[in-house]
Amino acid sequence: MNVGGALAQAGLAPIDAQVLLAFVVGRDRSWLVAHRDDVLSREHLDTYNALTRRRRDGEPVAYLTGMREFWGLPLCVTTDVLIPRPETETLVELALARLPVDADVRVLDLGTGSGAIALAIAHERPLAQVVAIDASPAALDVARANAERLSIRNVTFAASDWYGNVGVEPFDLIVSNPPYIAGGDPHLAEGDVRFEPSSALTPGGDGLDALRVIVDGAPARLVPGGTLLVEHGYDQREAVAALFQAARFTRLTAARDLAGQWRVAGGAI
Ligand code: GLN
Numbered sequence: 001m002n003v004g005g006a007l008a009q010a011g012l013a014p015i016d017a018q019v020l021l022a023f024v025v026g027r028d029r030s031w032l033v034a035h036r037d038d039v040l041s042r043e044h045l046d047t048y049n050a051l052t053r054r055r056r057d058g059e060p061v062a063y064l065t066g067m068r069e070f071w072g073l074p075l076c077v078t079t080d081v082l083i084p085r086p087e088t089e090t091l092v093e094l095a096l097a098r099l100p101v102d103a104d105v106r107v108l109d110l111g112t113g114s115g116a117i118a119l120a121i122a123h124e125r126p127l128a129q130v131v132a133i134d135a136s137p138a139a140l141d142v143a144r145a146n147a148e149r150l151s152i153r154n155v156t157f158a159a160s161d162w163y164g165n166v167g168v169e170p171f172d173l174i175v176s177n178p179p180y181i182a183g184g185d186p187h188l189a190e191g192d193v194r195f196e197p198s199s200a201l202t203p204g205g206d207g208l209d210a211l212r213v214i215v216d217g218a219p220a221r222l223v224p225g226g227t228l229l230v231e232h233g234y235d236q237r238e239a240v241a242a243l244f245q246a247a248r249f250t251r252l253t254a255a256r257d258l259a260g261q262w263r264v265a266g267g268a269i
Contacts, residue, residue, distance in 0.1 A: 001045055004036035010052040016061050017052065023065040024048045060192040071120035075146050080138035082200040083192065084116035087257035088177050091231050091264050092120045094255055095175050098227050099125050106169065107131070108221065110162055110176035110214055113200055115143030115155070117175055122147075122155045131167070133160035136199065162210070163217045170223045176214050177231040182207035208239055215243040219269045229266040237262035 001009075003021065010017035018029045024047045025031075025040070040048070051064050062068040062083040068075055070084035071092055077083055099105055099121070107125075109118035109132040118132035132155050134140050140157050147155050160166055181188060183204035188194070193201055203209040211230060218228040228249065232240045237254055244252050249267030257263035 001040055002036065003032055003038050003040060006040055006045065006048060007032070007036075010048075010055075012052055012055055016055055019061050020051045020055065020064060021048055023067075024051065058191070058194065060195055063195060068114075070114075070116040071123070073116075073119055073123060073146075073150060075114050075116060075119070076142060076149070077114050078138075078142055079195060080136060080197060081113040081142050082177075082196050084114055087259065087261070087263050088117065088231055089120075090255055090257045091175060091177060091229055092117060092124075094229050094253070094264055094266060095121055095173060096124055098173055098229075099128060101125065101127075103127060104129065105172040108166060108171040108174045109133070110174065111135075111178050111200070111210070112143050112157070113139050113177075115146045115157075117177060118143070118155050119146060119150060119152050121175070122152050123150070126154060128154060130155040131158065131171070132156070133158050133162075133166060135159065135161045136197070139197075139200075162213050163221060166221060170221055170226065172223055172226050174214075174218050174222060174226070174228045175230070178210035178214055179203045180207045180211060180231070180233045180236060182233075207233060208236065208243070211236075211240055212243060215240070215247050215249075219247055219249075222269045225268060227266060227268050229264060231264055232262075234261040234263065237265065240265040 007017045022029045024044050062077050068077050104127045107128050107130045112118050112132035112134050118130045122130045144157050179202050181202040244267040251268045253266040255264040
C-alpha cells in the first residue's frame, strides 16, 4: 500500500493519521505530502496499522509517538505525565513577561510533569535558575530526560509534595499547572484524559485543593514583589481570584487561553 492509501484507510482524523505515519517512517508530515505514491514496506505498514488501531481505541497520539511539542521544544512524554497542552503556553507567556532576560532570577515550577513549563522558561531565560518539583518519581525521570536531551542545564529537579522539599531560598516567580479538574467531572471519563495520570488532572473534590495549597503557601516562598502564576479550569476564575485575595496577593491578573477561556491567574506579594 502507498502513503496516500495508508492515510486514507486509517479511519482517523487526517492530522492523527499523518502524525502516526510520519513517526513510523521517520520523516516529517511534509514528506508524506510529497511521497503520496511511495509504497510502504510491510514492516512500516504493520507498525502503522497497530498504532492506528490503538488510536481508534482512544489512546492519545502523543503517547503513541512518545512525543509532543511544547513552546517549540520537542518533549518526550509517557503515561506517567500529562500531555503538555497549547493552553499552558499562555502561562509561559505571562511568566516570561515577568522575567527580565538579563537577570539571574529564581523560578519554581510546582508539579512539573514532563518538565514543559520549567524547560520552556529555562530555555528562554538562560540566566534563570529554575527549580522543578513533582511528587511522582516517574514524572521526574521523564522531565530530567527531557532536560538532558535538550541540553537545558539551568533546571534542577527534586521530588517534593508541593512546597514540602523546595528549600528555604525564596523565589522571584512561582508557576504551576496543577491538577484542577473536579473529582466528579464527566470529562475525566472522555477522550485523551482517560489515559493520563489522574494525579496530574484532578485533586478530587471541587478541583481546587491543589490550587489552595499552592496559593496559600506561595507568600512564604516568594521574595517581596515576587509573583505567583497558576493555570486553572475554565470555570474557576472567580474562585482562584478569591484564593489570591485571601492570601493577600496584590496586582491580581487573569488571562484567557487561545480558545478564549479564562485559564491563568496571577498576583504579586
Ligand atoms: N487542561 C487540562 C484538561 O482540561 C487539565 C490539566 C490540569 O488539570 N492541570 O484536560
